[in-house]
Amino acid sequence: MKNIHLTDEEIQRYALETENCPKVWTDHIQHCPHCQQQVQAYQLLFEGIESQEQVMFDFDLADLVIEQLPQSKPVQDKPFVFSIAAVVALMIGVAGYVFGNSLTNLFFYLQPILVGLVILTSFGVMVFLGIDMYQRYKVQMKVLNFY
Amino acid sequence: MNTIRENNVSDQVLVGRVLGGDTNAFRLIMKNTEGLVGQIVFKMVKNPADRKDIAQDIYLRTFQKLNTFQFQSKLSTWIGQIAYNSCLGYLEKKKLVLLDSVNDEEENEILEKLNYAIDPFVSETESIFFKQELSAILKIEIDKLSPIYKTLITLYHNEELSYAEITEITQLPEGTVKSYLSRARKLLKDNLLLTYKKEAL
Numbered sequence: 123m124k125n126i127h128l129t130d131e132e133i134q135r136y137a138l139e140t141e142n143c144p145k146v147w148t149d150h151i152q153h154c155p156h157c158q159q160q161v162q163a164y165q166l167l168f169e170g171i172e173s174q175e176q177v178m179f180d181f182d183l184a185d186l187v188i189e190q191l192p193q194s195k196p197v198q199d200k201p202f203v204f205s206i207a208a209v210v211a212l213m214i215g216v217a218g219y220v221f222g223n224s225l226t227n228l229f230f231y232l233q234p235i236l237v238g239l240v241i242l243t244s245f246g247v248m249v250f251l252g253i254d255m256y257q258r259y260k261v262q263m264k265v266l267n268f269y
Numbered sequence: 270m271n272t273i274r275e276n277n278v279s280d281q282v283l284v285g286r287v288l289g290g291d292t293n294a295f296r297l298i299m300k301n302t303e304g305l306v307g308q309i310v311f312k313m314v315k316n317p318a319d320r321k322d323i324a325q326d327i328y329l330r331t332f333q334k335l336n337t338f339q340f341q342s343k344l345s346t347w348i349g350q351i352a353y354n355s356c357l358g359y360l361e362k363k364k365l366v367l368l369d370s371v372n373d374e375e376e377n378e379i380l381e382k383l384n385y386a387i388d389p390f391v392s393e394t395e396s397i398f399f400k401q402e403l404s405a406i407l408k409i410e411i412d413k414l415s416p417i418y419k420t421l422i423t424l425y426h427n428e429e430l431s432y433a434e435i436t437e438i439t440q441l442p443e444g445t446v447k448s449y450l451s452r453a454r455k456l457l458k459d460n461l462l463l464t465y466k467k468e469a470l
Contacts, residue, residue: 131451167458170403171426174411176304177311179324184299186321187328188292 125150128157137164280344287335299328302345305428306352309438312419313356323359327352342437346430349438353420360416403461410460418453425450 128136128147136143136151151157218225286294306327314320331348338347411419417439424430424438436443 130455134451134454163458163462164454166403167407167454167461168426170407170461171411171422171457173404174408174427176427177307179303179307179321180317181321183303183324183328184296186325187299187332188296190325190329191292191295191332 127154128160130160133157133160134164137161137168281340284335284338284340284344287332295332298331298344298348302348305345305349308423308428309349309352309356309420312423313353313416314359319359323355327355330355343434346434346437349424349434350440353438353440356416406461406464407457410457410464413460414453414456417449418456421446421450422453422457 128150132143132147136147140148151161283294283298287298306324310320310324310327314323327348331351334351338344411422414422421435421439424435425432430438432443432446435441435446439446441449
């Protein structure tokens with residue numbers, strides 16, 4: 123049997139995991155009121171700590187965070203997208219085969235001013251969409267790069 | 270072992286879904302880890318407004334870094350580590366002390382007082398009273414501890430994390446974690462007995 127008192131760390135370990143402690147400690151504690159009292163104090167302490175209420179945020183953290191996340195891309199069904207693309211390609215192919223000559227002639231007979239107008243409008247729309255996309259990208263990066 | 274593997278699999282599924290653009294999966298990750306993050310934030314940050322900001326920052330940072338998660342630990346432990354580091358950054362920014370050192374003189378004084386302390390566990394009535402009051406007194410005493418002591422006590426006793434997990438979250442050596450925990454418990458026990466003695470007198 124150990125004649126000197128157990129150290130504080132030994133007492134703590136005994137209070138936490140009695141069954142895994144060396145027999146000399148158990149023998150000492152069984153005969154030492156001082157160490158028994160220390161063990162009891164720690165056991166009460168641990169009981170008290172474990173009975174503390176679980177802390178909780180008083181706001182919905184998930185909602186707050188989710189609304190700051192960049193908008194997720196819709197999950198697309200790949201087979202569906204491929205089948206749509208195949209149908210579109212088939213339609214273009216059939217149209218090209220049936221109306222091929224007429225379509226080529228269409229560009230020859232169109233007035234240059236009309237062609238210019240179409241190109242200019244398309245270019246304008248593309249620039250507008252590009253600027254809008256860049257601005258949204260900058261806002262999202264600002265949200266993410268907060269550190 | 271099986272539980273660890275199961276955790277890892279479910280972590281992988283959740284992370285995969287988030288990286289694929291599913292924000293609901295991220296919501297689920299938040300719900301699963303909010304308790305742990307809350308414990309760390311509440312123990313390390315006193316100001317409620319700051320807690321709110323830090324808690325949001327923790328999860329935004331988690332989202333931003335999720336593609337770098339290597340699955341070498343549980344996802345919750347990794348998020349716990351982000352939470353701990355964020356709070357640490359906050360304490361450093363506010364120039365707050367993570368660990369108050371109790372000087373030897375102060376410690377000796379406590380021990381000296383304890384030598385004269387009335388044995389609070391002799392009578393059964395006193396013991397019952399102590400148990401009833403314990404929770405309330407303990408809450409105050411835990412609040413008085415240094416942020417790191419409070420956090421370690423909570424992670425070990427309330428969140429029931431292993432030393433290895435606590436080491437991973439705090440990035441402190443295992444020996445230091447054990448030593449800090451031991452000191453924190455002793456300080457808590459001594460302060461508790463002193464408070465109890467004062468109240469009993």
